[in-house]
Amino acid sequence: MLDDLDLKEIVQKVKEKLSEMSGYPKVTINVSARHVHLSSEHLEILFGKNYRLSPLRELMQPGEFAAKETVIIVGPKGIIQNVRVLGPVRKKTQVEISKTDGFVLGIDPVVRDSGNHEGSSGCVLVGPAGGVRIEEGVIAAMRHIHMPVQFAEKYGIKDRSFLKVLVEGERKVVFDRVLARVSDNFALEMHIDTDEANAAGVRSGDKGFILLE
């Protein structure tokens, strides 16, 4: 299908693209499926007195892990089973679902950064030892990039500023309003949810380019 002219044009475009991209910092993207962070109080209600989470695998952010434990999310219209619990425990219970999950549950999750539950919905969580109703904390996580201070300083990125991130591929997109989260406790990593991953044709481990202005 390719004649010489096409080929020449493609080579030219690829070269332009590479040189264009070389100045932009790369970031590894990981896709967050639905998951739950539990407070120690809720952990005990759902799994039993003095219960401790069992790590299943470490996550990229230092100290964070996917636990062996799962819970059931119950909404007014439906339930979702086998929802992974992430550890360690947090101050407040937080349920992170996609908008698509929201249709199944009958809950429209607000888009919020982690820990910001203002205006968010509640749900019921069920574990092997019991159930708990949370009044708020069901969110669709705002896409974000964890980054160490040194990285942020190198590129002049301020904590909680918004970035643009380009993702190449057949569903190429520029994600705008990507929240920068800067801390020396963080490894460089971008998080998007499954809706965003599917829309952009992204799999965990793919790279994005931070389009600095």
Next chain:
Amino acid sequence: MLDDLDLKEIVQKVKEKLSEMSGYPKVTINVSARHVHLSSEHLEILFGKNYRLSPLRELMQPGEFAAKETVIIVGPKGIIQNVRVLGPVRKKTQVEISKTDGFVLGIDPVVRDSGNHEGSSGCVLVGPAGGVRIEEGVIAAMRHIHMPVQFAEKYGIKDRSFLKVLVEGERKVVFDRVLARVSDNFALEMHIDTDEANAAGVRSGDKGFILLE
């Protein structure tokens, strides 16, 4: 929460944004949920001899309609019920699902423009009168803009070229690789699937801006 300085800054930014945008053509975005186009042969197998689709509501593209009829999609891992049939009948049966639907069914849909079934998966469809196995035709529709010739000519857009479309909002994105489809049978309308809509926080009827270069 807003002091005068903030407010001034916001007004300024909105003004800048409006003037920046005013040069770009707007397009109405409609969200395509999963649906099926049937060949007349498959329509008869699924619904009975000499069966005719009953229009439920007209779609924006002239002559196209959502039918009252629904089918069941069966994949190796699961089924999806109540999948809307769109009319009129087409030469080839085509099943349009999201990547998310693909996980439920156990089918990974390739991203293709309508009618291009190269390398696509098959599935089983079930209707009230019977079932049919299709060998190919299950796709995730490539996002696209239908446009009349006059509009395309005005902005120098070629049929089957790729466009960039900006969508404002809390999940602001620039969709790249949006396929232009030019014909005098078309009304100006952009189609994205539910994954893309959720990722960008778009509802049917929202507007996008075509970022001409």
